[in-house]
Amino acid sequence: MTGDDALAHSEGLDDVPGVDGVAPEPRRRRVPSVTTMLRAAGSLFAGALLVLSFPPYDVVWLAPPSLALMTLCWHGVRARTGFWLGFLSGFAFLALHVQWMRVVGDDAWMLLTVVFALFYGLVGAGVAATSRLRLWWLAVPLTWVLSEAIRDRVPLGGFPWGRLAFGQTSTSLTPYAAIAGAPAVTFAVALVGALLAYAVVVRHDVRRVGAALAAVAVVCTAGLLVPRPTDGQATGGQPATAVAAVVQGGVAEPGLDFLGEREQVLKNHVAETERLAADVAAGTVPAPELVIWPENSSDIDPLVDQGASSRIQQAVDAVDVPVLVGAVVTKPDDPDYIWNTGIVWQPTSTGTPGPSDFYVKQHPVPFGEWIPFRSVLAQLIGRFDRIPRDFAPGSSTGVMQVGPARLGDLICFEVAYDELGRAAVRGDGVQGELAGQGARILAVQTNNATYNLTGQPQQQLAMSRLRAVEHGRAVLIASTSGITAIVRPDGSLDGEIGELASGYLVRTVPLRDDLTVSDRVGAVPELLAAAAAIVLWVTAVAAGRGGRRRETASGDVGSGAPRNEETP
Numbered sequence: 001m002t003g004d005d006a007l008a009h010s011e012g013l014d015d016v017p018g019v020d021g022v023a024p025e026p027r028r029r030r031v032p033s034v035t036t037m038l039r040a041a042g043s044l045f046a047g048a049l050l051v052l053s054f055p056p057y058d059v060v061w062l063a064p065p066s067l068a069l070m071t072l073c074w075h076g077v078r079a080r081t082g083f084w085l086g087f088l089s090g091f092a093f094l095a096l097h098v099q100w101m102r103v104v105g106d107d108a109w110m111l112l113t114v115v116f117a118l119f120y121g122l123v124g125a126g127v128a129a130t131s132r133l134r135l136w137w138l139a140v141p142l143t144w145v146l147s148e149a150i151r152d153r154v155p156l157g158g159f160p161w162g163r164l165a166f167g168q169t170s171t172s173l174t175p176y177a178a179i180a181g182a183p184a185v186t187f188a189v190a191l192v193g194a195l196l197a198y199a200v201v202v203r204h205d206v207r208r209v210g211a212a213l214a215a216v217a218v219v220c221t222a223g224l225l226v227p228r229p230t231d232g233q234a235t236g237g238q239p240a241t242a243v244a245a246v247v248q249g250g251v252a253e254p255g256l257d258f259l260g261e262r263e264q265v266l267k268n269h270v271a272e273t274e275r276l277a278a279d280v281a282a283g284t285v286p287a288p289e290l291v292i293w294p295e296n297s298s299d300i301d302p303l304v305d306q307g308a309s310s311r312i313q314q315a316v317d318a319v320d321v322p323v324l325v326g327a328v329v330t331k332p333d334d335p336d337y338i339w340n341t342g343i344v345w346q347p348t349s350t351g352t353p354g355p356s357d358f359y360v361k362q363h364p365v366p367f368g369e370w371i372p373f374r375s376v377l378a379q380l381i382g383r384f385d386r387i388p389r390d391f392a393p394g395s396s397t398g399v400m401q402v403g404p405a406r407l408g409d410l411i412c413f414e415v416a417y418d419e420l421g422r423a424a425v426r427g428d429g430v431q432g433e434l435a436g437q438g439a440r441i442l443a444v445q446t447n448n449a450t451y452n453l454t455g456q457p458q459q460q461l462a463m464s465r466l467r468a469v470e471h472g473r474a475v476l477i478a479s480t481s482g483i484t485a486i487v488r489p490d491g492s493l494d495g496e497i498g499e500l501a502s503g504y505l506v507r508t509v510p511l512r513d514d515l516t517v518s519d520r521v522g523a524v525p526e527l528l529a530a531a532a533a534i535v536l537w538v539t540a541v542a543a544g545r546g547g548r549r550r551e552t553a554s555g556d557v558g559s560g561a562p563r564n565e566e567t568p
Contacts, residue, residue, distance in 0.1 A: 039074075043070060043085040043092075044088050046070040046073065047066075048092045049062055050062070050063060050066040051093055053066065054097060055455060055461070056455040063167055063168065064192040065196065067189065067192075068193045070193070072200060074124045075128070075201065079128045079129040082127055082129070083125040086122065086124020086125060086127070087120060087124065090119065091117040093117075093120070093162065094113040094116055094117055095110075098113065098161060100451045100454035103450055103451060104367075108367065116159055119148075122143075122146075122147045123147045126147075126537055127140055129540045132543060133543070136198075137195060137197070137198040139533065139536040141193075142187070142530075142532050144186055145183050145526060145533065146529065146533040149527075149529075152418070157363060160416040160418075161416060164185070164186040165177070165182035165183070166416075169462040169491065170462075170465060173188045174465075175223040175224065176188050177466055178228065178469055178472065179517050180517070180518055180526070182466060182470065192216050195212045195213075195216045195219075229512065230488060230489055232509075233511065233513050233514065236513070238406070238513070239404050241510055242289050242405045242441070242508070243287065243290075243508050244288060244290050244507060244508075245290070245291045246478040246484050246485075247273055247276065247294075247297075248479055248484040248503055249272045249293075250480070250481050250500070250501065250502035251480050252264055262300050265297065266297065266298045266311055266312075268502065269293050272503070272504055273316075273319055273323070274314075274318045276288070276319055276504045277319040285506050286506055288321055290407075291322070292323075292324045292476050294447055294479050294484070295342075296480055297325060297326045297480065298327040298328070299327075300328075302329070303355065316346070316347045321403055322345065322350075323344075324345075324400075324445070325345050326341070326342055326411070327342075328340060331392050334392070337392040338389050339360045339391065339394065340360070340361035340369065341358050341360050341361070341394075342398060342443070342445050343357075357400040357401065359394065360395075362420060363413065365413050369391035397427070397430045397431075398411075399427065399430045399438065405440060405441050406437060408421070408424030408443070410424070410442065410444050411445050411446070412446040412447060415463045418526075421442060422471070422518075424439045425438045425519050440513060443478070444475060447479065448480070448481065448483070452499045452500055464477050465487050468487045468488065468489055471489075472515075472516045474488055481500055482497060482499030482500060483496055483497065483499060484496065484497040489510060
């Protein structure tokens, strides 16, 4: 071997033509083609457009064309290219959809956006990988379900915000939630988007275009055939209805420091409850049989602080019915931790006044209610001092008897997680006297004061409306400063109190025992859809490798030419 040959060999240049005695040309950096840049721009635009289909904008019909555009941008490219195109869509969508996180800090907002945009990259990669399959249009919605199933659970318990289902909570697709939960609604809207994209891809075939559009019409209308109950059920000696009140006391001012006047927040809810009692005495409103206060209505531990306990008892006795109080309390067996609780507070007229049953929030929010890697991060980020003690999670499902209603409690962000509402309605994980019994009505105790006027309260209200349909239960939403509302089992609103206001709502609400199909089948449809997506991915990869081997064997591919990314 000559010296030049040895040099070429050592640098991996043996196979470069003309290497003997001639310096190799420098490798040219690939410049993205015009088509690739258009795909990137289209992905960004589609992600931003999807935002408008969600609250607070609610231009719901924009979701399918947004998803169709994403699909067209990702279809027919390499999987790794699809990943980054999907990431761009996810980044554009989340940066706008969760811009309310900027209240916490721009760094938190951007970190959350980047991390969870990776899951949209997963969708882009899946759409790209399955592009060669005949059923690629079916792989698209299955991949969306798979991606959401993962990000609902990881990392750190997941972040379900922005699921496709949460933008379709008052449309003809909403009733699918009663069949297979939020994943079914995600599947339906993504399927419509994929079918629209398919119609574009096969635009020269009139029959296939017609079939795709006919399928769109079927998906968009079939949901209207799903029954949605509105009446209560008097079964097993239980009443069919209850008169419920939700109270919104208000805060001094919105933002991160809303609890700077913790005593004032409690006083506000006491005063509003006493006003309700006075109106009942005057005969201007019906007497409630149970009252719901929001999360953080008492941020002073009423189990320790006698003043807070006395004020709560004062309000409960004024209205003379059980009140579900949202309170932060010290964990009894470990004072280094606190609990976010819903406590059933009994009036004196029952003979056993004060706190009785309670629920501890099972899913505290990372970085909001507990700090992962606290010993390290607390030294780097000063505002974590606002959370001196971590919230510890509860271990049992929040089903409690509140007056005549067997009620399932969800606290704030817990409404975004499928398994918690399902467990409450089915009675899974219920302990004590009500073990095995499911909720006949749901409550969402929330505190949105940090995010008032950012769009976040409207997004959370939409989730509650979807849960009402999914479980066939009325939902009582109590917020410190908005939005407080009552949702009927069919997802319709029966009154609401807007942001930065004080007030109460009193309504007769249905109590129900029947389980929806969704609650009966649980997470099975989601798991099957996720498994089907993986099967299609594996099939696509195997088919692609087999095709390349056949091309190589026949001599059609002489230099490993890259897959064509110029045409959809």
